[in-house]
Amino acid sequence: MNSKQMFLDKLRAGLKGLPHSVVEDILAEYTAHFDEGRAAGRSESEIATALGDPSRLAREVRAETGMRRWEDERSLGNALGAIVGVLGLAALDLLVVLPVLLTVGSIDLAFFIAGACICLAGSIMLPFALISLLPGFDGDWLQGVLISLGMASGGASIVAVCALFTIGVINLLIRYGRAHYRLITQANPS
Numbered sequence: 001m002n003s004k005q006m007f008l009d010k011l012r013a014g015l016k017g018l019p020h021s022v023v024e025d026i027l028a029e030y031t032a033h034f035d036e037g038r039a040a041g042r043s044e045s046e047i048a049t050a051l052g053d054p055s056r057l058a059r060e061v062r063a064e065t066g067m068r069r070w071e072d073e074r075s076l077g078n079a080l081g082a083i084v085g086v087l088g089l090a091a092l093d094l095l096v097v098l099p100v101l102l103t104v105g106s107i108d109l110a111f112f113i114a115g116a117c118i119c120l121a122g123s124i125m126l127p128f129a130l131i132s133l134l135p136g137f138d139g140d141w142l143q144g145v146l147i148s149l150g151m152a153s154g155g156a157s158i159v160a161v162c163a164l165f166t167i168g169v170i171n172l173l174i175r176y177g178r179a180h181y182r183l184i185t186q187a188n189p190s
Contacts (some may be wrong), residue, residue, distance in 0.1 A: 003044040004034045007054050014058020018065055026061055071174075079170050097176075104169060112162040119155025122148045 008027055015023045030051065037047035051057070129144025 003048040004031075007034075007048045007051065010054035011058055014055050015061060018062065022065060074167070079166075101169075101173075108162050108165055108169070112159055115155045115158025115162060117155070119152050119159065122151025122153070122155060125151065
């Protein structure tokens, strides 16, 4: 098997899971690189070496595709795709990025759950406050209503801040991935 076909096969394997049209466009682009190199008198092995490691190229394409999807449509699936793409691109930095990401994500999740529980508790207390069944309020229904509304709105606020924080962290990861991608591209010009 020739160097061109081995390169394209490795690249195709690394791009598995991406939309078929994206994979075909990328393979056509790299096939054109080989055709131009052959027209310039270079061998296929020289062209493959100049293009770099197809596995690394596939990781870069996957990261960029995930980031574009996240920017186009902000959804949980696209956020996970962007995170996985950035972590795949930053494989060498995995020992630094992953523990920090897991710690920040765990704290964010804990605050999210706490906020949801506080909001739920306030929502459950509201009907009881309205009929003065909450103990300790001595029939002062207004105080019970205000406390339950305060808990519900405070919990909802915590959940909203956690959601905004999560979006911010995802955007930082995308910026990190792009900066990392630019550094790799500058260090290994194709």
